Amino acid sequence: MTAAEVDMKNLPGAHHVAEELSEAECWDLLGGQLVGRFAFLSGNRIEVFPVNYVVDDGIVYFRTASNGAIERAMPRDSASFQIDAFDPAHAAGWSVLVSGRAERILDPARLVELFRLPMEQPWAGGLRVAFIAVRPVTVTGRRVHMKI
Known part of the structure; x- marks a missing residue:
């Protein structure tokens, strides 16, 4: 039996371990994904939207x-952006949370630069031309995995 075939969850003495990620590790993970979740408080409810970033x-x-739910809610002094990945077979995964100020980018020169960046087309339908920036105040992350 290979290590990949072992069900870690059922091994005697196996237990979950949570490890904090460094800010550098968080940025490395942020640079390797295509989709995350943008969240902010709107009235009495937290709004969460999947976005390509x-x-x-x-x-x-x-x-x-433009003039959609997110753009109409800008700016926000407190908003978050989150990405994660998990492996159910090995009871492992990680999560990164970026929290800070969110605002629409209005500077024409910066918009030209942003449109030139390699980025997945937004999966949501319709025209998506309003760029939102999440300017980090905190960047945190953790990794969870099984240990014997």
Whole structure:
């Protein structure tokens, strides 16, 4: 039996271990994904939207619809962007959370630069030309895995 075939969850003495990720590890993970979740408080409820994104110079950017729910809610002094991945077979995974200020980018020169960045087309339908920036105040992450 190979290590990949072992069900870690059922091994005697196996237990979950959570490890904090360094900020550098968090940024490495942020640079390797295509989709994350953007969240902010709207009234009495937390709104969460999946978005395609790009990281540039320590800031998370994504495109949304002009006058859509996200763009209408800008700016926000407190918003979050989250990515994660998991492996159910090995009871392992990781999560990264970027929290800070979110705002629409209005500077024409910066918009030209952002449109030139390699970025997945937004999966949501319709025209997505409003760029939102999430300017980090905190970047945290953790990895969970099984240990024998």
